[in-house]
Amino acid sequence: MYNIGVLPLNGFALMSYASLVEPFRAANFLSEKKYYNVINFSESKEGTVSSSDLKISGDYHIGDTPELDIFFVLAGGDPFKYDNKNLYRWINKLAQNGVIIGGVSGGPIILVKAGLMKEHRMTVHWEHAPSLLEISHDIILEKSLYVIDRNRITCAGGTAPIDMVLAIVKKQQGIKFAQLVSDWFLHNEIRPSGGPQRSNLVNRVGTNNKFALSAIELMENHLADPLTLNQLAELNTISKRQLNRIFKKYFDKGTMEYYRELRLDKAKNLLRNSSLSIAEISHMTGFYSSSHFSSLFMNYFDIPPTQYRNSSQMTYISRLR
Numbered sequence: 171m172y173n174i175g176v177l178p179l180n181g182f183a184l185m186s187y188a189s190l191v192e193p194f195r196a197a198n199f200l201s202e203k204k205y206y207n208v209i210n211f212s213e214s215k216e217g218t219v220s221s222s223d224l225k226i227s228g229d230y231h232i233g234d235t236p237e238l239d240i241f242f243v244l245a246g247g248d249p250f251k252y253d254n255k256n257l258y259r260w261i262n263k264l265a266q267n268g269v270i271i272g273g274v275s276g277g278p279i280i281l282v283k284a285g286l287m288k289e290h291r292m293t294v295h296w297e298h299a300p301s302l303l304e305i306s307h308d309i310i311l312e313k314s315l316y317v318i319d320r321n322r323i324t325c326a327g328g329t330a331p332i333d334m335v336l337a338i339v340k341k342q343q344g345i346k347f348a349q350l351v352s353d354w355f356l357h358n359e360i361r362p363s364g365g366p367q368r369s370n371l372v373n374r375v376g377t378n379n380k381f382a383l384s385a386i387e388l389m390e391n392h393l394a395d396p397l398t399l400n401q402l403a404e405l406n407t408i409s410k411r412q413l414n415r416i417f418k419k420y421f422d423k424g425t426m427e428y429y430r431e432l433r434l435d436k437a438k439n440l441l442r443n444s445s446l447s448i449a450e451i452s453h454m455t456g457f458y459s460s461s462h463f464s465s466l467f468m469n470y471f472d473i474p475p476t477q478y479r480n481s482s483q484m485t486y487i488s489r490l491r
Contacts, residue, residue: 171204172342175238175269177211177257178218178226179280181247186275187220189331190242196354197339197347205343209236213254221246232260240323240338242272249276250301250445258284265321275327282306292324293317296367300436301444304454315365326367333361377420381406385413389429393436396456399426434470437463441475442482448475 174194178187194206212218212228219225230236233256241264245252261284265271273281278294279302281287293314294302303311316325316334325334332355340348340360352360372378375386385402402425403410410425417425437455440446446454452463467475 172206172239173237174206174208175211175230175236175241176208176244177213177228177232177242178220178244179213179246179249179252179277180219181221182218182244183246183275183327184220184222184224185329186246186327186331187226187244189327189329190244190274190325190335193332193335193339193351193355196351197343200350200354201343201347209238213257232257238264238269240270240272242274242323243277243280244274245276245280246327247276248443249279249298250305250443252280253283262286268321270321270323272323272325274325274331277327278302278324281322281324282309287322287324290322291317291319292322293326293367294324295326295328297439297443300454301440301446304444304446304450312364313367314363315361315367316363318363330361330367332357333363333365336360337363375421379416379420381408381413382416382420385417385425386428386432389432392456393433394454394456396429396433402429430466431470433457434467437467437475438471438478441479448479451475 176191191208194208197206198204209230210226210228211230211232212226213232215231217225217227241261243261261271265286271281271286275295276298278287278292279298282302287309291310291312293312293316296313299311299313302309315330316323316337318337323334325331336348336352339351348360352358368374371383371387375382377383384406388397388402388405399410399413403413406413413425417423417428421428433455437451440451440454448464449460452460457463457466464475471478
């Protein structure tokens with residue numbers, strides 16, 4: 171029997187938690203044997219509160235030492251602001267004792283902060299990836315659903331833990347049994363670890379026009395160093411006028427207006443999910459000054475960036491109460 175420890179931190183997403191623990195439960199049910207023993211941990215005796223206010227009680231707490239084969243940290247909210255030296259020391263001790271250490275959703279960020287991901291490949295939810303790269307330049311980050319690298323497992327969260335657990339089940343119990351567990355959840359195709367985290371560009375932007383798709387892909391790859399309209403047109407081998415017509419037709423706005431809003435949306439994401447300064451965020455999203463960025467942000471979102479960051483933090487704190 172494999173002992174699976176799971177530590178959800180306050181603000182964790184129920185979707186990620188269920189996707190992690192339910193396949194283990196189903197494997198036990200379908201085999202009529204207890205292959206997996208899931209052990210819930212919590213930081214305190216009061217339990218852990220999810221982002222939707224559901225509380226989960228822990229069988230054990232940080233520092234306890236039940237026998238474990240794998241230990242997962244599951245984080246939501248803003249994992250960059252999380253800081254618990256006792257947890258970092260404890261999971262390092264678990265790793266030294268041969269326990270496989272995993273992180274789900276924002277959990278991989280906790281592993282990075284604990285110093286556990288050096289020289290290991292890893293992934294994280296796409297929303298956190300840019301901020302993680304800003305604070306950690308020596309990590310090997312991949313845009314994958316999950317990464318299993320020796321004694322480390324990282325997973326992007328959402329429904330991806332289902333595929334990650336099925337990979338563990340497949341390795342231990344075989345492909346036929348793993349597919350049986352997958353079918354139990356109407357999950358009729360086990361996705362590979364390197365599968366994409368986000369829907370493709372066609373689905374995200376709502377058009378298959380090749381010039382629009384090519385231009386938007388260029389925009390997404392040049393947020394900090396924005397291209398000019400002339401460069402976007404030249405790289406697409408069409409005129410500026412033609413490119414603007416395409417954007418007006420499919421998005422009801424000009425090319426550069428679309429580009430500016432894309433950068434502002436990224437800045438909003440960084441304000442909500444990172445501790446970077448407004449000056450750093452304005453630089454990362456291609457605005458030449460903080461005052462210029464603040465003015466554009468206010469015009470687009472009807473709230474100053476500082477006030478937006480403060481309101482996002484208060485919303486997150488209120489969910490934990």
